[in-house]
Amino acid sequence: MSRHHEPIRFSEDRSAQIVADSFVDTPDPRLRRVLTSLVDHLHAFAKEVDLSQAELDAAIEFLTRTGQACTDVRQxxxxxxxxxxxxxxxxxxxxxxxxxxxxxxxxxxxxxxxxxxxxxxxxxxxxxxxxxxxxxxxxxxxxxxxxxxxxxxxxxxxxxxxxxxxxxxxxxxxxxxxxxxxxxxxxxxxxxxxxxxxxxxxxxxxxxxxxxxxxxxxxxxxxxxxxxxxxxxxxxxxxxxxxxxxxxxxxxxxxxxxxxxxxxxxxxxxxxxxxxxxxxxxxxxxxxxxxxxx
CATH class of the missing domain: 2.60.130.10 (Aromatic compound dioxygenase)
Structure with a gap:
C-alpha cells in the first residue's frame, strides 16, 4: 500500500520533490534513485531555461520522429x-x-x-x-x-x-x-x-x-x-x-x-x-x- 497520506498538490517551487515523492513505493531501489535524479535534473533544466510550452511540444515531436526513424538497420x-x-x-x-x-x-x-x-x-x-x-x-x-x-x-x-x-x-x-x-x-x-x-x-x-x-x-x-x-x-x-x-x-x-x-x-x-x-x-x-x- 502506498505511503502517501497527504493529497498531492503541484507547485512550481516544489515540483521535482512532489514528483519524486510519487516514486516512494518503487520496489527497485536503483530504479527509484534513477527516476528521482532524472526528475530533479529535468525540472531544474526546465526552470533554468524557462522552457515554454511550444518548446516542450517541439521536443516531444522531435523525440517522436526519432522513434519513428528507427528500423531494423537504423537506430x-x-x-x-x-x-x-x-x-x-x-x-x-x-x-x-x-x-x-x-x-x-x-x-x-x-x-x-x-x-x-x-x-x-x-x-x-x-x-x-x-x-x-x-x-x-x-x-x-x-x-x-x-x-x-x-x-x-x-x-x-x-x-x-x-x-x-x-x-x-x-x-x-x-x-x-x-x-x-x-x-x-x-x-x-x-x-x-x-x-x-x-x-x-x-x-x-x-x-x-x-x-x-x-x-x-x-x-x-x-x-x-x-x-x-x-x-x-x-x-x-x-x-x-x-x-x-x-x-x-x-x-x-x-x-x-x-x-x-x-x-x-x-x-x-x-x-x-x-x-x-x-x-x-x-x-x-x-x-x-x-x-x-x-
Whole structure:
C-alpha cells in the first residue's frame, strides 16, 4: 500500500520533490534513485531555461520522429545519444580501466548483425574496390601476458563510407565483418580495405539537430573492434586511421589519442606473398590489452 497520506498538490517551487515523492513505493531501489535524479535534473533544466510550452511540444515531436526513424538497420536513438556525447560519457563511466588497458569507445549504430566466423588471414572484403589493407595484431592482458584463443569481432565501412546494412542491394551480406579466434599467442590477422570517413545518417531528426547547430555529421575513418578473452573484461573500441579528416571533430566524440594508428603503404614482399596481396598495400598493427575481470 502506498505511503502517501497527504493529497498531492503541484507547485512550481516544489515540483521535482512532489514528483519524486510519487516514486516512494518503487520496489527497485536503483530504479527509484534513477527516476528521482532524472526528475530533479529535468525540472531544474526546465526552470533554468524557462522552457515554454511550444518548446516542450517541439521536443516531444522531435523525440517522436526519432522513434519513428528507427528500423531494423537504423537506430536513431543511438545516433542521438552519440551526437550528444552521452554514449561516450556512459562508456567512460562503465570502463574506468587500469593504466595500460586499451581505451574503449562507442559501439556505434551499425553493430546490428552477427559477424561471420572467419579463419585467420581471411579477407572480410567481399566486394571489389578499395585499397588493400592488412591488419595484424595481438590481444594481451594488461600486464603483457598473451591471451591464447581470444576473440576479435571486427566491422567497418567501405571505401565509400557505407556499411553493408546501408547498401544491401550493392554488396554481399556481412561484407566487411568478421569474427576471428586468435592463435596460441593471442595473435590475429585479416585482410580488408582502407575504410573511409563517413557521415552518420543525417536525413532524419538527428541530422536536423546537427544542421540546426551547424555541426557536421562526419566520423573519421576507423575499424570497429570488440575483443574478449577468458577471465578478462571485453573491450569495445576502434582503431582510427592516422591522418584521416575529422579526427579532431568526430561528430560522436569517439576519438582517443591512443586509438589513432598509422596505416602506412608498404612493399613487404613476404607479407604480400603470404596473404595474397598486391604490392603496395596498407598495413596496420594493433595491440589490444584487456583488463582482468572483477
Amino acid at each position: 536513431e536513438f543511438v545516433l542521438l545519444s552519440d551526437v550528444l556525447g552521452l554514449s561516450m560519457l556512459v562508456d567512460a563511466i562503465e570502463n574506468r580501466s587500469p593504466v595500460g588497458a586499451t581505451s574503449s569507445t562507442v559501439l556505434g549504430p551499425f553493430h546490428m548483425v552477427d559477424s561471420p566466423p572467419r579463419e585467420l588471414g581471411d579477407s572480410i572484403a567481399l566486394a571489389p574496390g578499395g585499397e588493400p589493407t592488412l591488419v595484424t595484431g595481438q590481444v594481451l592482458s594488461v600486464d603483457g601476458s598473451e591471451l591464447p584463443g581470444a576473440l576479435i569481432d571486427v566491422w567497418q565501412a567501405d571505401e565509400k563510407g557505407f556499411y553493408d546494412v546501408q547498401v544491401p542491394d550493392e554488396v554481399p551480406e556481412r561484407n566487411l565483418r568478421g569474427l576471428f579466434t586468435c592463435d596460441e599467442h593471442g595473435r590475429f590477422v585479416f585482410r580488408t580495405i582502407l575504410p573511409a570517413p563517413y557521415p552518420i545518417p543525417d536525413d532524419g531528426p538527428v541530422g536536423d539537430l546537427l544542421a540546426a547547430t551547424r555541426r557536421h555529421p562526419y566520423r573519421p575513418a576507423h575499424i570497429h573492434f570488440i575483443a574478449g578473452a577468458e577471465h578478462h573484461a571485453p573491450v569495445t573500441t576502434h582503431i582510427f586511421v592516422a591522418g584521416s579528416p575529422y579526427l579532431d571533430s568526430d561528430t560522436v566524440f569517439g576519438v582517443k589519442d591512443d586509438l589513432v594508428l598509422d596505416f602506412p603503404l608498404v612493399e613487404d614482399g613476404e607479407l604480400a606473398e603470404r596473404y595474397d596481396l598486391d604490392k603496395p598495400f596498407r598495413h596496420a598493427h594493433v595491440e589490444i590489452r584487456l583488463r582482468k575481470a572483477t
